[in-house]
Amino acid sequence: MRRKEHGAAADLYDTYSRLVFSVVLRIVQSRETAEDLVQEVFLRVWNRADQFDPARGGLSAWILTVARNLSIDYTRSAAGKARLVETSLPDRETFEATGFFTDPLQIDRARRVRAALDALEERQRQVILLAYFEGLSQTEMATRLGQPLGTVKTWTRSALQTLREQLAEVAA
Amino acid sequence: MNCDEVRGHLELLELDLLEDPERSEVETHLAGGCAVCREALERARELNAAVMTIVPAATPSPRLRRRVLQTLAGPTALRANWWSWAGYALAASLAAVTLWQGVRYAQQEQRLQQSLAALEQSGIARQELQQTIQFLRDPVTQVVSSGGGPGGVYYLNPKRGVLLIADNLQPLDPSRTYQMWVIPKGRDPRPAGLFRPRRDGSAIHRFQTWLDLSETAAIAVSVEPSSGSQAPTSTPFLLAKVGS
Numbered sequence: 001m002r003r004k005e006h007g008a009a010a011d012l013y014d015t016y017s018r019l020v021f022s023v024v025l026r027i028v029q030s031r032e033t034a035e036d037l038v039q040e041v042f043l044r045v046w047n048r049a050d051q052f053d054p055a056r057g058g059l060s061a062w063i064l065t066v067a068r069n070l071s072i073d074y075t076r077s078a079a080g081k082a083r084l085v086e087t088s089l090p091d092r093e094t095f096e097a098t099g100f101f102t103d104p105l106q107i108d109r110a111r112r113v114r115a116a117l118d119a120l121e122e123r124q125r126q127v128i129l130l131a132y133f134e135g136l137s138q139t140e141m142a143t144r145l146g147q148p149l150g151t152v153k154t155w156t157r158s159a160l161q162t163l164r165e166q167l168a169e170v171a172a
Numbered sequence: 173m174n175c176d177e178v179r180g181h182l183e184l185l186e187l188d189l190l191e192d193p194e195r196s197e198v199e200t201h202l203a204g205g206c207a208v209c210r211e212a213l214e215r216a217r218e219l220n221a222a223v224m225t226i227v228p229a230a231t232p233s234p235r236l237r238r239r240v241l242q243t244l245a246g247p248t249a250l251r252a253n254w255w256s257w258a259g260y261a262l263a264a265s266l267a268a269v270t271l272w273q274g275v276r277y278a279q280q281e282q283r284l285q286q287s288l289a290a291l292e293q294s295g296i297a298r299q300e301l302q303q304t305i306q307f308l309r310d311p312v313t314q315v316v317s318s319g320g321g322p323g324g325v326y327y328l329n330p331k332r333g334v335l336l337i338a339d340n341l342q343p344l345d346p347s348r349t350y351q352m353w354v355i356p357k358g359r360d361p362r363p364a365g366l367f368r369p370r371r372d373g374s375a376i377h378r379f380q381t382w383l384d385l386s387e388t389a390a391i392a393v394s395v396e397p398s399s400g401s402q403a404p405t406s407t408p409f410l411l412a413k414v415g416s
Contacts, residue, residue: 009240009241009244010241013237013240013241013244014237017232017236017237018230018231018232019225019229021230021231021232022228022230023225025227026227026228031233034230034232035233035236035239038236038240039240039243043243043244046244058218058221060221061217061218064220064221064224064225065186065217065221068187068220110222110225110226113222113223113225113226114226117223117226128223131184131187131189132187132220133227135188135189137190137191138191139191156184157180160180160184160219163219163223164215164219167218167222
């Protein structure tokens with residue numbers, strides 16, 4: 001990818017486009033806007049390939065970070081604020097049937113992540129979704145939820161700790 | 173703020189949602205070069221990516237592919253041939269393996285991507301490429317990597333044998349070749365095939381054998397005469413301990 005070799009662009013797109021599109025769509029809630037943003041994601045990744053540092057995490061994590069940041073920037077814009085917000089998890093049947101992965105180990109990992117989120121208390125899950133897919137800071141969450149900032153910080157901290165423990169089991 | 177407290181904030185820092193005063197304290201801590209917390213930062217990025225994959229899957233329209241590829245690489249990127257299919261299949265396999273490796277093997281992704289680029293140009297036989305893809309996709313395949321020097325990753329499979337993906341190998345005189353070795357516990361190394369690197373120093377070598385991982389201590393490579401050797405005659409390198 002760094003050398004911009006023939007075929008690398010197609011490989012990059014074919015490998016990651018469905019995942020990137022799904023994440024962006026989840027955040028911006030509009031297919032048309034999501035496609036525009038996906039194009040921008042790949043352009044940014046392509047042009048900044050030399051900035052990718054594998055020591056700072058895998059390629060997929062980097063691409064998803066770019067995708068999320070661009071999408072959250074959009075939601076904070078005037079156009080984005082008018083969108084319809086989805087604040088729930090996809091239902092389990094949909095998740096199971098339309099997962100991104102065909103590899104059994106990847107599917108298992110995705111299911112564990114999903115199970116970990118399902119196992120969170122409702123208020124913990126809510127702050128995770130607000131952080132990851134709405135891009136709300138803890139102060140903004142406190143305002144949105146009508147809760148003290150300290151309470152929101154406690155929910156967030158405990159939720160992230162649970163997820164860390166679950167994923168550590170997967171990686172071990 | 174101590175390391176434990178810092179690590180509790182790294183996911184939000186990566187999401188650009190951490191606010192002051194915690195943000196400045198965490199950034200100051202990281203700027204101080206704490207290696208443990210920098211490693212934790214990588215795990216935080218991987219966790220964030222994993223959480224984002226819980227979204228319902230959606231498929232973009234075919235025209236988006238055309239738009240993106242024309243933007244990135246011009247119309248030539250749209251040409252489809254068998255090799256582009258093979259490259260995609262291998263890319264997907266490498267990505268699958270890389271995700272499976274998870275946090276522990278995140279740093280190998282660049283090496284895998286480089287190997288993909290090498291494969292695309294290698295012109296290896298279709299059957300060999302398909303077998304390599306099957307090897308990588310097999311859920312029982314395990315990975316071990318060598319440390320230092322030229323890079324090398326071994327994929328081990330009890331029924332398929334050993335697959336080496338290496339780079340930065342030195343070119344050899346025609347009278348010499350690289351030879352891979354499977355080193356059983358407490359016994360002499362067993363020859364595991366000869367190979368030569370490509371001009372860019374990359375190499376993919378697959379040796380089919382029954383492999384008892386519980387009885388295997390390590391995998392290594394050495395430089396040998398072009399006809400190979402029954403035992404290493406030079407110092408083995410790309411040494412990877414199995415089960416470590």
